[in-house]
Amino acid sequence: MHSRSFYIKTFGCQMNERDSEIMAQLLSEHGYIETSDSDDSDLIILNTCSIRAKAEQKVMSLLGVIRKQKKKKPNLKICVAGCVAQQEGRQIIERMPHVDLVVGTQNIYQLAELLEHCDKDSVATSLDDRYDIPAFIPAMVDGSSERRPAAFKKFLTIMQGCNNYCTYCVVPYTRGREMSRKVTHILEEANVLVGAGVREITLLGQNVNSYGKTNTVSSSKPDYSFSDLLREVAAIPGLDRLRFTSSNPKDLSDELMRCFADVENLCPQFHLPVQSGSDRILTLMNRKYTRELYLDKVSALRSYSPDIAITTDMIIGFPGETEQDFEDTMSLLEDVRFHGSYSFKYSDRPGTRSAELEGKVDESVKAERLLRFQTRQNEICLEHNRNYVGKVLSVMVEKVEGTALVTRATTNHLVHIADGMRKYTPGETLLAKIVRAGHHSLSGEPG
Numbered sequence: 001m002h003s004r005s006f007y008i009k010t011f012g013c014q015m016n017e018r019d020s021e022i023m024a025q026l027l028s029e030h031g032y033i034e035t036s037d038s039d040d041s042d043l044i045i046l047n048t049c050s051i052r053a054k055a056e057q058k059v060m061s062l063l064g065v066i067r068k069q070k071k072k073k074p075n076l077k078i079c080v081a082g083c084v085a086q087q088e089g090r091q092i093i094e095r096m097p098h099v100d101l102v103v104g105t106q107n108i109y110q111l112a113e114l115l116e117h118c119d120k121d122s123v124a125t126s127l128d129d130r131y132d133i134p135a136f137i138p139a140m141v142d143g144s145s146e147r148r149p150a151a152f153k154k155f156l157t158i159m160q161g162c163n164n165y166c167t168y169c170v171v172p173y174t175r176g177r178e179m180s181r182k183v184t185h186i187l188e189e190a191n192v193l194v195g196a197g198v199r200e201i202t203l204l205g206q207n208v209n210s211y212g213k214t215n216t217v218s219s220s221k222p223d224y225s226f227s228d229l230l231r232e233v234a235a236i237p238g239l240d241r242l243r244f245t246s247s248n249p250k251d252l253s254d255e256l257m258r259c260f261a262d263v264e265n266l267c268p269q270f271h272l273p274v275q276s277g278s279d280r281i282l283t284l285m286n287r288k289y290t291r292e293l294y295l296d297k298v299s300a301l302r303s304y305s306p307d308i309a310i311t312t313d314m315i316i317g318f319p320g321e322t323e324q325d326f327e328d329t330m331s332l333l334e335d336v337r338f339h340g341s342y343s344f345k346y347s348d349r350p351g352t353r354s355a356e357l358e359g360k361v362d363e364s365v366k367a368e369r370l371l372r373f374q375t376r377q378n379e380i381c382l383e384h385n386r387n388y389v390g391k392v393l394s395v396m397v398e399k400v401e402g403t404a405l406v407t408r409a410t411t412n413h414l415v416h417i418a419d420g421m422r423k424y425t426p427g428e429t430l431l432a433k434i435v436r437a438g439h440h441s442l443s444g445e446p447g
């Protein structure tokens, strides 16, 4: 019997990327082989994102395309996973009868079994508040298929779900309530990764700052915190770099910020989503912090790590946003001078409270404001990057292209090195003297 092949298409955030790796491993352990060509596969999995309307539309149009493939190959299995699967559930099969299986965000660990028994219109999207993330050891630190070359850096999920219910966000409805993994499971996974040659780990969660706050993660320390976890993972011999994402500013503790002063391999970069500079809008978003508190956290962070690179997320055109609210966002950008930001036009998400709010901002106004914000952000990026010219940074090789190297600094800046002067492999670190600055990357030579 020929081995069945599978193809995974991942949309959205790092959490989805990590979930796709977990699904790939589980399928490989059940005799499937991964392929990078969907035409060549017996099973197509779309791991979906529903953070914005656009992301969801992309999935639905792709499912339309896949319908033609299934016409040619009737035994082809179609599976929809991720946040759209969780959000829409059975409706996906009603709209797209050629879909065989819908797997929710808490059901990925049962994927292989669900596929074995999947008859027409199987749906597995039970969001369970008592859901406990099972222990999961990466049996293959990649290099297992051409689609997953040997890895020098990895994401490691430490928790799932969120209890914050920001009014625009679907995550609490698609990933459920906050559930933190046991410390022992995380440390075991981290040790396996480092033992297998991984040099950089990024700890993942929707709001890592509240790790261990909603369920017991340590049998020996009831008030075990995220900073405790950071220090334990950082202490694993052989781990060069440690990062984490994402954080809600309201839970950013002094204890966590102090880690940036004394945990050597914790990279000096912090993604701290603010979403708006206007207190009125922050209240409508239910973000539970003020502009002033955010600025206090930023200056405290910079007191522990003066050269830390701070990035953020910004929503432009939230319902009710006035020109003055937007000016508050622009002035916050000036006050913090972010090293970078992910900024988007607001879009209604099904089931969220903000979708019911009055005062929807016109699309053209949103677009004009987004352009103003991104234009100024790009100028600030270049101003920051010019400060690195002449400096020598420690960089990690990410890609080798002939003699050229694509590397990344601890601040998360991309550093392009035209000629590495010798052969390097991904994961190796070297010193680079910065010779040129661009808006979104730096150029350097071996230092």
Ligand code: SF4
Residues within 6 Å of the ligand: 162, 163, 164, 165, 166, 169, 170, 171, 172, 206, 207, 248
């Ligand atoms: S903290 Fe983040 S993930 Fe949680 S509800 Fe708010 S925006 Fe969504």
